[in-house]
Amino acid sequence: MEWLIYAFLLIIIPLFLFIVPLKKWRKLPPPPGPPGLPIIGNMLMMDQLTHRGLDHLSKIYGGIFQLRLGYLNAVTISKPEMARQVLQVQDNIFSNRPATMTITYLTYDRSDLAFANYGPFWRQMRKLCVLKLLSRRCTDSWASVRDNIDSTVKTVATKIGSSIDIRELGCNLTKAIIFRAAFGAQISIEDRDEFTSIVEEFSRLFGAFHIGDFIPWLKWMDFQGINKRLKRARLALDQFIDRIIDEHLANPKEVDAPTADMVDGMLVFLREVDGGKVTSETGDDLQEFAGITRNNIKAVIMDIMFGGTGSIANIIEWTMAELLKNPKEMKLVQQELAEVIGMDCTVKESDLDSLSYLKCVIKETLRLHPPTPLLLHETAENCEVAGYFITKQSRVMINVWSIGRDKSAWEDADLFKPGRFAPDGDSANIDFKGNFFQLLPFGSGRRSCPGIQLGVYAVELALANLLHSFDWTLPDGMKSSELDMGDTFGLTAPKAVHLVAVPSLRLNYPSVRLIW
Numbered sequence: 001m002e003w004l005i006y007a008f009l010l011i012i013i014p015l016f017l018f019i020v021p022l023k024k025w026r027k028l029p030p031p032p033g034p035p036g037l038p039i040i041g042n043m044l045m046m047d048q049l050t051h052r053g054l055d056h057l058s059k060i061y062g063g064i065f066q067l068r069l070g071y072l073n074a075v076t077i078s079k080p081e082m083a084r085q086v087l088q089v090q091d092n093i094f095s096n097r098p099a100t101m102t103i104t105y106l107t108y109d110r111s112d113l114a115f116a117n118y119g120p121f122w123r124q125m126r127k128l129c130v131l132k133l134l135s136r137r138c139t140d141s142w143a144s145v146r147d148n149i150d151s152t153v154k155t156v157a158t159k160i161g162s163s164i165d166i167r168e169l170g171c172n173l174t175k176a177i178i179f180r181a182a183f184g185a186q187i188s189i190e191d192r193d194e195f196t197s198i199v200e201e202f203s204r205l206f207g208a209f210h211i212g213d214f215i216p217w218l219k220w221m222d223f224q225g226i227n228k229r230l231k232r233a234r235l236a237l238d239q240f241i242d243r244i245i246d247e248h249l250a251n252p253k254e255v256d257a258p259t260a261d262m263v264d265g266m267l268v269f270l271r272e273v274d275g276g277k278v279t280s281e282t283g284d285d286l287q288e289f290a291g292i293t294r295n296n297i298k299a300v301i302m303d304i305m306f307g308g309t310g311s312i313a314n315i316i317e318w319t320m321a322e323l324l325k326n327p328k329e330m331k332l333v334q335q336e337l338a339e340v341i342g343m344d345c346t347v348k349e350s351d352l353d354s355l356s357y358l359k360c361v362i363k364e365t366l367r368l369h370p371p372t373p374l375l376l377h378e379t380a381e382n383c384e385v386a387g388y389f390i391t392k393q394s395r396v397m398i399n400v401w402s403i404g405r406d407k408s409a410w411e412d413a414d415l416f417k418p419g420r421f422a423p424d425g426d427s428a429n430i431d432f433k434g435n436f437f438q439l440l441p442f443g444s445g446r447r448s449c450p451g452i453q454l455g456v457y458a459v460e461l462a463l464a465n466l467l468h469s470f471d472w473t474l475p476d477g478m479k480s481s482e483l484d485m486g487d488t489f490g491l492t493a494p495k496a497v498h499l500v501a502v503p504s505l506r507l508n509y510p511s512v513r514l515i516w
């Protein structure tokens with residue numbers, strides 16, 4: 001009798017655990033896609049891995065298709081319902097991130113938040129970032145937004161009648177916000193310039209092509225000398241942030257102090273590895289947290305630099321461009337600002353809730369120009385989407401740009417019509433917080449953007465003040481129809497040609513002079 005029980009355990013259980021599921025998967029076809037060559041697969045189509053290239057391929061192969069890049073399967077999703085399958089229904093399987101060799105090295109072996117795989121470490125880092133660095137309670141980050149927008153408006157006021165590069169204006173503003181939030185008000189101009197060049201080199205290296213990412217047995221090849229650049233870049237970051245950390249350690253602050261910055265926030269959890277001890281007590285909501293290392297701090301600071309700076313500046317530039325291209329919409333937003341704020345003062349945080357049309361304009365801009373057009377995820381297990389078999393460790397690209405322009409989800413999908421989100425519009429109930437899979441500028445589910453509150457606040461307050469304080473025209477008599485609306489593709493998708501516009505004073509001058 002006993003042998004019967006053993007036979008059951010040895011034969012039936014493995015059958016159910018392995019063979020039955022395998023058979024289930026085997027019946028399913030892989031997603032459609034273009035035929036590939038031996039070994040390299042579709043690597044000759046690498047130039048198509050942009051939001052526009054993948055959108056074009058989705059018109060041929062459908063809302064889900066697969067490219068084989070060497071040994072890597074890359075699946076693209078371009079329909080809202082399939083995005084829901086991936087980001088909500090099977091979120092647990094799709095919450096890993098793909099990381100190239102370059103990214104792994106530059107993030108200290110993925111010891112950050114954005115590239116860490118889903119699991120206990122990621123959960124703790126996410127909790128730390130959300131509660132201690134990016135929430136409304138982190139007062140300095142938010143004060144940094146207000147102060148830096150005030151000084152941007154004052155700078156524009158000194159350039160009335162001259163051409164202003166809006167991309168540059170937005171980048172300088174967001175860099176100032178994020179630098180001060182991360183390192184505190186004391187950071188010098190020289191330090192800012194030094195750190196900007198480190199971030200720029202990281203950004204160039206993140207996009208670098210390495211054959212070993214696709215054909216692992218060719219990992220040793222380094223045609224472009226990337227390895228040397230990687231080592232130099234990480235050393236520069238080590239030296240810079242170690243100095244900042246040491247300065248902060250020498251001058252400790254209470255995390256709740258009004259002048260505490262993100263480095264102060266993280267130092268509370270610092271575990272100096274050399275000494276092997278936890279240097280300070282952990283906070284209430286992270287009692288079980290074993291602490292973080294200097295490398296974690298460096299990697300998270302880089303996440304915040306990349307997450308914050310490009311996207312906020314991008315939205316400001318695209319919104320201004322769409323409003324200059326659509327003067328009727330510009331008039332509606334400015335009319336709302338005049339009615340809500342009056343013409344004697346600038347916009348304050350408490351006014352933002354009343355600016356409902358401005359919010360519609362920003363939403364519509366995010367639909368047409370999401371700053372991160374492709375969400376990058378990776379599968380943790382074999383699974384099924386829409387009747388297709390997706391293998392474990394597939395790279396999954398959710399084409400948010402394509403989904404935002406999907407003709408079956410949006411009426412007049414290619415037109416800029418903010419009124420669709422107004423209370424009487426056909427998309428009035430749709431928000432961008434990840435609940436509606438046709439609009440995903442901040443992603444959805446576990447890996448969605450933790451900086452959404454801070455980011456939206458900065459975008460709304462900056463645009464409200466720029467549009468309320470000034471009237472804007474295109475330079476040299478350029479007509480709105482002549483404005484170039486093309487984009488480029490990198491980690492984000494900014495306008496291909498920088499937007500240049502000319503401000504004129506809009507508010508009642510004597511009262512505004514008192515404020516400025």
Ligand code: HEM
Pocket residue numbers: 113114115126134303304307308309311312315371372375376440441442443444446447448449450451452454455456459
């Ligand atoms: C306002 C403009 C912003 C937009 C449109 C934006 C968009 C996004 C998107 C699309 C993702 C990926 C979601 C996914 O993969 O499903 C993301 C992730 C992330 N964002 Fe943002 N973001 C913005 C602002 C910020 C700010 C201000 C910060 C920090 C200061 C930030 C930090 C991050 C981080 C750390 C992640 C990685 C989260 C993780 O993997 O768990 N973002 N963001």
